[in-house]
Amino acid sequence: MKKSLSLVVTGALVTSVFASSAFAAELTTQQKFDALKAAGIVEGYPGGSAGLDKNITRAEISKVVALLQGLGEDAASSKYKDVAANYWAKGYIGAVTKAGIVNGLGNNLFGPTQNVTVEQVAKIIVESAGLTPKADAAVSGAVSAWAKGYVAAAIEAGLIDQQASYKVAATRGQVFEAAYDLSSASAVSVKSAVAVDEKNIEVTFSDGQVVKQALTTALVAGQATKVDVTYNGKTYSVEVTLQAVKATEAAQSGAKAITVKFNRALSATEKTYLDGGFAVKSSLTSFPVTAKFADDNKSVVLSAVYLPAGDYTVTVKGTDAPFTVKIAASV
Structure with a gap:
């Protein structure tokens, strides 16, 4: 309706x-x-x-x-x-x-x-x-x-x-x-509507139910977009905005690995943009890493050949401030 x-x-x-x-x-x-x-x-x-x-x-x-x-x-x-x-x-x-x-x-x-x-x-x-x-x-x-x-x-x-x-x-x-x-x-109303990624949104209704909807047209980061969502036979018009991608945290996840988490799932285009965009340093020494994105595309594991114990800075392309990560001798 x-x-x-x-x-x-x-x-x-x-x-x-x-x-x-x-x-x-x-x-x-x-x-x-x-x-x-x-x-x-x-x-x-x-x-x-x-x-x-x-x-x-x-x-x-x-x-x-x-x-x-x-x-x-x-x-x-x-x-x-x-x-x-x-x-x-x-x-x-x-x-x-x-x-x-x-x-x-x-x-x-x-x-x-x-x-x-x-x-x-x-x-x-x-x-x-x-x-x-x-x-x-x-x-x-x-x-x-x-x-x-x-x-x-x-x-x-x-x-x-x-x-x-x-x-x-x-x-x-x-x-x-x-x-x-x-x-x-x-009289069910829309409680919230969020963009999961460029092609998927989640709408939560006042009765607690959540509708997940795939989009035929990709959302543009930072641009508010109206989408029609059908729930229990009625159509609701919601407005969603895809957040710009940014890293939210970085922490050691293995003897030679650091996991970086993002604010939302990344698209294939965004992963390509970030390819090679990770830098791991300890003092003035840079440590080459390979990136492997998680299945849900919400995080990436940066693996190095060797990460001695100490304090590191992790820089992510598109994210303003670098992260400080303490690497322990063994995890």
């Missing part, structure tokens, strides 16, 4: 219900229903069935929307002649009517038991989310003229899928999908 949607939901959703160890996997409709049910937003049928393939009525969607919006029941605002005083959804119908989210059918009728069409759902969720209808956008599929802008906006936001006709009755599953995306259950 490209847009950031934020609604007030009464009661906190239980994050353990919808968290998934498979960070890149889209939650199933059943899992989204379970999360909404745990929050008291939706209900199943007797026996526990979610009835995802069943149609949903205007009264049922009124309750879902009212709870998503954090609206209190308002029976006084439900003055429709086909909504009885003791009707179970009267307070919810009144609440969404007063909020202007779900309107009546005219002639003081609401049609509480009528099925809601997909295009009607699009209008309801677009207005609930505060999105702007896309009146000039093209919509592939049968759609009423009045609903075209709402359907286009809902599709763009990822709240409904494209289909052959939007005039057909919506299923409970379709509504629960949209309701989940509008709820705080899906």
Whole structure:
């Protein structure tokens, strides 16, 4: 979902219900229903069935929307002649009517038991989310003229899928999908985004999950770059900057070896640039070394034929200050 949607939901959703160890996997409709049910937003049928393939009525969607919006029941605002005083959804119908989210059918009728069409759902969720209808956008599929802008906006936001006709009755599953995306259950934000190397980034989300993404275009060191990352079916735009390569530490790692660590993994180009760019000295004596980069390209081992005990300076090409390394007689 490209847009950031934020609604007030009464009661906190239980994050353990919808968290998934498979960070890149889209939650199933059943899992989204379970999360909404745990929050008291939706209900199943007797026996526990979610009835995802069943149609949903205007009264049922009124309750879902009212709870998503954090609206209190308002029976006084439900003055429709086909909504009885003791009707179970009267307070919810009144609440969404007063909020202007779900309107009546005219002639003081609401049609509480009528099925809601997909295009009607699009209008309801677009207005609930505060999105702007896309009146000039093209919509592939049968759609009423009045609903075209709402359907286009809902599709763009990822709240409904494209289909052959939007005039057909919506299923409970379709509504629960949209309701989940509008709820705080899906309000996951980007906590951090870092460039691992020129072709890989890691994005950490507020729910603790980490998405690793390979890039088709290499990052340029020092240049901020925006990247789209998909997580749980939604697209987040993040900005990452590849740090310039520099050595962070150097220490003895063997009788005749010194390991130099870098601030990040090096690319093949950067390793080529550093080839021959290491100098190891003790006082005025230089010690030739051969460089072998680690498999993760985050460090390099400098091996010499002989390194007598003493204090050394290690200079790395591209890193300003040299490192001081104390070599022991044996390690």
